[in-house]
Amino acid sequence: MRSRRPRAVAELLETFIPYVVLNVVMVLMVGRGHPVVALALTLPAAAFLVRVFIVFHDCCHGSFFRSRRANRITGYVAGMLTLTPYDRWQREHAEHHATVGDLDRRGVGDVWTLTTTEYQAATKGRRLFYRVFRHPFIMFGIGPALLFLIGYRFSGSGHGRRERFSVYFTNAGIVAAFLVAYLTIGLPTLLLIQLPTLLLAGAAGVWLFYVQHQFDDVYWARHEAWDPMKAALEGSSYYQLPKVLQWLTGSIGLHHIHHVQPRIPFYNLQRCQDTIPAFQAVPPLTLRRSLHSLRLRFLDETGRRMVTLAAVKTGRAAAR
Numbered sequence: 001m002r003s004r005r006p007r008a009v010a011e012l013l014e015t016f017i018p019y020v021v022l023n024v025v026m027v028l029m030v031g032r033g034h035p036v037v038a039l040a041l042t043l044p045a046a047a048f049l050v051r052v053f054i055v056f057h058d059c060c061h062g063s064f065f066r067s068r069r070a071n072r073i074t075g076y077v078a079g080m081l082t083l084t085p086y087d088r089w090q091r092e093h094a095e096h097h098a099t100v101g102d103l104d105r106r107g108v109g110d111v112w113t114l115t116t117t118e119y120q121a122a123t124k125g126r127r128l129f130y131r132v133f134r135h136p137f138i139m140f141g142i143g144p145a146l147l148f149l150i151g152y153r154f155s156g157s158g159h160g161r162r163e164r165f166s167v168y169f170t171n172a173g174i175v176a177a178f179l180v181a182y183l184t185i186g187l188p189t190l191l192l193i194q195l196p197t198l199l200l201a202g203a204a205g206v207w208l209f210y211v212q213h214q215f216d217d218v219y220w221a222r223h224e225a226w227d228p229m230k231a232a233l234e235g236s237s238y239y240q241l242p243k244v245l246q247w248l249t250g251s252i253g254l255h256h257i258h259h260v261q262p263r264i265p266f267y268n269l270q271r272c273q274d275t276i277p278a279f280q281a282v283p284p285l286t287l288r289r290s291l292h293s294l295r296l297r298f299l300d301e302t303g304r305r306m307v308t309l310a311a312v313k314t315g316r317a318a319a320r
Contacts (some may be wrong), residue, residue, distance in 0.1 A: 001263045011064075011267055012074070015055055019048040019081075026193045027173045027185050038193060045193075046200035047248045053082045053205055054250030054266055063265045079166070080173040083198065087166035093182045097262055100213060101231030103299075104223035111139075111210055115299045116312050129300040131309065134297050139210065144188060144202030211290045212237050212255040217305050232259035233282055238273075240284035246270075256282045 022045040029038040058064035059075030072086070079086040096109030106113065114122070114130060122130070130151060132138060153171055155164040181190035219235035221227065239253030246253060250266040257264065257272050259278050273279050296306035 001063070001261060002268075003063060004267075005065060007267050008065050008265070012055065015051045019045060019052060022048065023193060027189060030189045030192060031185070035192060039196060041197040042200060045197045046204065049082065049197055049201035050204050050208075051173045051248055051250055052078050053084070054252055056082060056084065056086070056089075057093075057252070058250075058266055059260045060086065060093055063263045076169070078167075081179075082173065082201070083154055083170065084271040085155075085163070085166035088152070088155065088163040089166075091159075091163055097259065099240070099260065101219050101221060101235035102223055103220050103301075104226075111214060113214070113299055115301050116307065117301065119298055119312060131297070136288065136294050140203045140207055142205045145199055147198060147206075148198060148202050156194050208239070208249060208252060211239060211285070211293050212252075214296055214306060215285055215290070215293050216296065218299075220299050220301070220304070229236055229260070232256060233278070235259070237285045237290075238279075238282045239290065240286055245287075254279075257297070 022041055026038040026045065029035070029041070055064060056075055056078035059071040059078065062068060062071050064074065065071050075086045075090075079089070082212050092109045097271075099105035099108065100110065102116070112130070112133060119127060119130065133143075153167070155167040159167075173191050178187065178190070181187055213236060215237050218237075219230050221230075233256050236255040236259040237253075238256050241249065241253045251269040252258065252266065254269040254273055258266075260279075293306075295308045297309045298307050298312055299305075300307045300311075
């Protein structure tokens, strides 16, 4: 759990400098009449933006630096780049950690998930809406765009002063960025570069969050039987990614460790995995196997596993 300032600073430099450099190169490419090259560079830029979000995520947990002030300043800067209000997201994510795997406390900071019984008891309209919502094109395409571009621009009645301030501050930063772009590189250049980058990074980020808690034998329980340690070790995946992808995603695939103790900075997660047998006992979810999660839609409480729409339609969910 101990944050290390030299390592944290190194992680910042390794993350922010390549992202800024890529953006500068993309601006130059557009200015010199090579927009296709600029668009091609949005892919690596999006990968580094995902890493920026992981820094933001750790700052929200107070784990990246020892200093609360350093975490807050870094988190606000990273939040500006990812269009995510720091205090609002921090609160919602804390609720996610406090309720993950609890069937009676769904609805905040998680992916909308119905049980097979709830789906079968729902109206036709609600069933259709749920199926559309859970479709991969909506979940990882339109969904992230709506969330990051529109959803995070507003504060709700349940948000406190700090959460509202973070929304207003982030929005003011976005307006300032548009103004600077208008006076320098031009708004079309900004949008050509940033929109694809943000949408690609958003899709990747939502996929990571999705697969961390939506897999075949994921742990769910009713509140009276809910066990937070089981929710961490059995309700959060060990997403075993290739080393390059693990680095780009800040080892967030070691999510079972993160939910056991969210104050561990991401640059210490692999050391925990290599050292502690209880973490090594968690079966890994490979990149190839994770693709099966795209078909999972519902929780079968009887079988204690996620199932597909086809299984519900044929009645195989309960039998399984």
